[in-house]
Amino acid sequence: MVNSDEEIETVFIDYLEVTQSLGEEQPDSIRVLNDLARLCKENLAKNKAIIAMAQANIDIKDKKLGEIGAEYIKGSHTMHHKADTLLYLMKGSTNDLNYLIKANPTVNFGEYFDEFEDLSKGVGSALTINPERIRKVLLKDKIRNCSVPSGTCLWCYVEPGTLRWHDLFATDSDYKLINLDGIILKDGKIL
Numbered sequence: 001m002v003n004s005d006e007e008i009e010t011v012f013i014d015y016l017e018v019t020q021s022l023g024e025e026q027p028d029s030i031r032v033l034n035d036l037a038r039l040c041k042e043n044l045a046k047n048k049a050i051i052a053m054a055q056a057n058i059d060i061k062d063k064k065l066g067e068i069g070a071e072y073i074k075g076s077h078t079m080h081h082k083a084d085t086l087l088y089l090m091k092g093s094t095n096d097l098n099y100l101i102k103a104n105p106t107v108n109f110g111e112y113f114d115e116f117e118d119l120s121k122g123v124g125s126a127l128t129i130n131p132e133r134i135r136k137v138l139l140k141d142k143i144r145n146c147s148v149p150s151g152t153c154l155w156c157y158v159e160p161g162t163l164r165w166h167d168l169f170a171t172d173s174d175y176k177l178i179n180l181d182g183i184i185l186k187d188g189k190i191l
Helices: 027-044 076-082 094-103
Strands: 011-012 049-053 086-089 132-144 153-158 167-172 183-187
Touching: 027 049, 027 076
Parallel strands: 011 049
Antiparallel strands: 086 132, 132 153, 153 167
16 A cells, blocks of 8 residues: 555556456456456546556567457456546557558668667667567556547667657558657656
């Protein structure tokens, strides 16, 4: 439990153990998820950011952005209805790179990656474009208090050696590049 007077801004909750038994729809698991959702909302009211990390029902790695919906979240009947914002954090794939190139034929995506070095292979090594090093953060379905349209995807590069994240670009659900410079995402935070 997090006390309201503690100097903590963000709380991460991984409820994987609860969702593992949801396939059998056990009453105890559903009750625990309901309690968790209620506690998340209560703590949000105390100005603490609660991020509940859910498990996906299926492997959505190679799904197109427009095909991903709330039904892929285990326990979505509870957490989805309580959440203010849904974020889907996924690895990139070769399919993603192909969709990006097809939707933006005049863009050289190599320019987005050339400045980063693969530190896992030593300083100064050349970086090849590897979609598996890309993380995509998809905003979908519910984005209350957020001025970004549903289906917006933020694409980031993760350095394999240091695990540092670098923002690259943003797209809509059809993989077309969009400009989000200066857009307020939530709570005064600007991209």
